Amino acid sequence: MSTEKKKELQVAALENGTAIDHIPSSQLFKVAKLLGLENMNNTITIGNNLHSNKMGNKGMIKISDKFFCDEEINRIALIAPNVVLNIIRDYEVVEKKTVTLPDELVGLVKCNNPKCITNNEPMPTRFDVIDKEKGTIKCHYCERKINKEDIIVK
Numbered sequence: 001m002s003t004e005k006k007k008e009l010q011v012a013a014l015e016n017g018t019a020i021d022h023i024p025s026s027q028l029f030k031v032a033k034l035l036g037l038e039n040m041n042n043t044i045t046i047g048n049n050l051h052s053n054k055m056g057n058k059g060m061i062k063i064s065d066k067f068f069c070d071e072e073i074n075r076i077a078l079i080a081p082n083v084v085l086n087i088i089r090d091y092e093v094v095e096k097k098t099v100t101l102p103d104e105l106v107g108l109v110k111c112n113n114p115k116c117i118t119n120n121e122p123m124p125t126r127f128d129v130i131d132k133e134k135g136t137i138k139c140h141y142c143e144r145k146i147n148k149e150d151i152i153v154k
Helices: 003-008 025-034 070-079
Strands: 017-023 044-052 056-064 084-088 092-098 105-106 126-131 135-140
Touching: 025 044, 025 056, 025 070, 044 070
Parallel strands: none
Antiparallel strands: 017 056, 017 084, 044 056, 084 092, 105 126, 126 135
Protein backbone atom coordinates (compact mmCIF):
# COMPACT_ATOMS: atom_id res chain seq x y z
CA MET A 1 0.00 0.00 0.00
CA SER A 2 1.37 3.42 -0.95
CA THR A 3 2.34 5.95 1.71
CA GLU A 4 -0.36 8.28 0.37
CA LYS A 5 -3.08 5.64 0.89
CA LYS A 6 -1.85 4.81 4.40
CA LYS A 7 -2.22 8.46 5.41
CA GLU A 8 -5.85 8.50 4.28
CA LEU A 9 -7.02 5.39 6.16
CA GLN A 10 -7.43 6.87 9.63
CA VAL A 11 -10.90 5.32 10.08
CA ALA A 12 -12.15 1.89 8.96
CA ALA A 13 -14.18 1.62 5.74
CA LEU A 14 -17.94 1.17 6.08
CA GLU A 15 -19.82 -1.46 4.07
CA ASN A 16 -23.34 -0.08 4.62
CA GLY A 17 -24.45 2.80 6.81
CA THR A 18 -23.90 6.49 7.39
CA ALA A 19 -20.77 8.53 7.87
CA ILE A 20 -21.29 11.92 9.49
CA ASP A 21 -18.32 14.04 8.48
CA HIS A 22 -17.07 17.57 9.14
CA ILE A 23 -18.48 17.74 12.66
CA PRO A 24 -16.78 20.54 14.61
CA SER A 25 -14.56 18.77 17.16
CA SER A 26 -16.16 20.72 20.01
CA GLN A 27 -19.61 19.39 18.99
CA LEU A 28 -18.73 15.73 18.31
CA PHE A 29 -19.86 14.26 21.63
CA LYS A 30 -22.99 16.44 21.68
CA VAL A 31 -23.94 14.95 18.30
CA ALA A 32 -23.23 11.43 19.61
CA LYS A 33 -25.44 12.03 22.66
CA LEU A 34 -28.19 13.66 20.61
CA LEU A 35 -28.37 10.63 18.31
CA GLY A 36 -28.41 8.23 21.26
CA LEU A 37 -25.35 6.33 20.02
CA GLU A 38 -24.74 4.89 23.51
CA ASN A 39 -27.96 2.87 23.13
CA MET A 40 -27.24 1.45 19.65
CA ASN A 41 -25.95 -2.04 18.98
CA ASN A 42 -24.53 -1.08 15.58
CA THR A 43 -20.80 -0.93 14.97
CA ILE A 44 -19.83 2.70 15.57
CA THR A 45 -16.52 4.40 14.85
CA ILE A 46 -15.88 7.83 16.33
CA GLY A 47 -12.89 9.94 15.36
CA ASN A 48 -12.10 13.31 16.86
CA ASN A 49 -9.50 15.96 16.07
CA LEU A 50 -8.89 14.41 12.65
CA HIS A 51 -7.03 16.61 10.17
CA SER A 52 -9.25 18.65 7.85
CA ASN A 53 -8.06 20.99 5.12
CA LYS A 54 -11.38 22.85 5.33
CA MET A 55 -11.76 23.09 9.13
CA GLY A 56 -8.29 22.54 10.59
CA ASN A 57 -9.58 19.62 12.63
CA LYS A 58 -12.89 17.80 12.66
CA GLY A 59 -14.88 14.96 14.12
CA MET A 60 -16.42 12.03 12.28
CA ILE A 61 -18.92 9.33 13.22
CA LYS A 62 -19.47 6.16 11.17
CA ILE A 63 -22.46 3.97 12.00
CA SER A 64 -22.93 0.64 10.25
CA ASP A 65 -26.38 -0.31 8.96
CA LYS A 66 -27.99 2.95 10.15
CA PHE A 67 -29.73 5.46 7.91
CA PHE A 68 -31.23 8.57 9.49
CA CYS A 69 -34.74 9.99 9.06
CA ASP A 70 -35.33 13.73 8.52
CA GLU A 71 -36.12 14.35 12.21
CA GLU A 72 -32.78 12.86 13.29
CA ILE A 73 -30.97 14.91 10.66
CA ASN A 74 -32.71 18.08 11.87
CA ARG A 75 -31.51 17.29 15.40
CA ILE A 76 -27.92 17.15 14.13
CA ALA A 77 -28.38 20.48 12.30
CA LEU A 78 -29.43 22.18 15.55
CA ILE A 79 -26.01 21.84 17.12
CA ALA A 80 -23.72 21.13 14.16
CA PRO A 81 -25.05 22.76 10.99
CA ASN A 82 -23.16 22.11 7.75
CA VAL A 83 -21.99 18.59 8.63
CA VAL A 84 -21.84 16.23 5.67
CA LEU A 85 -23.89 13.02 5.68
CA ASN A 86 -22.51 10.26 3.48
CA ILE A 87 -24.89 7.36 2.76
CA ILE A 88 -22.81 4.26 2.04
CA ARG A 89 -23.87 1.02 0.34
CA ASP A 90 -21.40 -1.73 -0.65
CA TYR A 91 -18.44 0.48 0.41
CA GLU A 92 -19.50 3.22 -2.05
CA VAL A 93 -20.90 6.66 -1.23
CA VAL A 94 -24.31 6.65 -2.95
CA GLU A 95 -25.55 9.94 -1.53
CA LYS A 96 -23.83 12.92 0.01
CA LYS A 97 -25.72 15.80 1.58
CA THR A 98 -24.86 18.81 3.65
CA VAL A 99 -27.09 19.10 6.70
CA THR A 100 -28.73 22.50 7.10
CA LEU A 101 -31.44 23.76 9.41
CA PRO A 102 -34.95 23.53 7.94
CA ASP A 103 -37.18 26.63 7.90
CA GLU A 104 -39.29 25.27 10.78
CA LEU A 105 -38.66 22.96 13.75
CA VAL A 106 -41.65 21.16 15.25
CA GLY A 107 -41.38 19.25 18.52
CA LEU A 108 -37.56 19.21 18.61
CA VAL A 109 -36.69 22.16 20.83
CA LYS A 110 -37.94 23.27 24.25
CA CYS A 111 -38.87 26.94 24.54
CA ASN A 112 -36.79 28.53 27.28
CA ASN A 113 -39.57 31.00 28.15
CA PRO A 114 -41.24 29.50 31.26
CA LYS A 115 -44.47 31.40 30.47
CA CYS A 116 -44.71 30.03 26.91
CA ILE A 117 -47.88 28.02 26.30
CA THR A 118 -45.76 25.05 25.16
CA ASN A 119 -44.33 24.76 28.67
CA ASN A 120 -47.76 24.87 30.28
CA GLU A 121 -50.00 22.91 27.90
CA PRO A 122 -49.46 19.48 26.30
CA MET A 123 -48.64 20.63 22.76
CA PRO A 124 -45.67 20.38 20.41
CA THR A 125 -43.27 23.30 20.20
CA ARG A 126 -42.88 25.13 16.91
CA PHE A 127 -39.94 27.34 15.98
CA ASP A 128 -39.17 29.38 12.89
CA VAL A 129 -35.51 29.41 11.89
CA ILE A 130 -34.68 33.09 11.41
CA ASP A 131 -30.91 32.81 10.85
CA LYS A 132 -29.53 29.51 9.54
CA GLU A 133 -25.89 30.65 9.70
CA LYS A 134 -26.01 31.75 13.34
CA GLY A 135 -28.58 29.10 14.32
CA THR A 136 -31.13 31.59 15.69
CA ILE A 137 -34.71 30.37 16.09
CA LYS A 138 -37.94 32.05 17.19
CA CYS A 139 -40.85 30.45 19.06
CA HIS A 140 -44.01 30.53 16.96
CA TYR A 141 -46.17 31.07 20.06
CA CYS A 142 -44.39 33.51 22.37
CA GLU A 143 -41.92 34.89 19.77
CA ARG A 144 -38.90 34.41 22.06
CA LYS A 145 -35.66 34.32 20.06
CA ILE A 146 -33.14 31.66 21.03
CA ASN A 147 -29.51 31.57 19.90
CA LYS A 148 -27.81 28.28 18.99
CA GLU A 149 -25.84 28.07 22.25
CA ASP A 150 -29.05 28.39 24.31
CA ILE A 151 -31.11 25.80 22.44
CA ILE A 152 -32.44 22.95 24.59
CA VAL A 153 -33.11 19.87 22.47
CA LYS A 154 -36.02 17.69 23.64
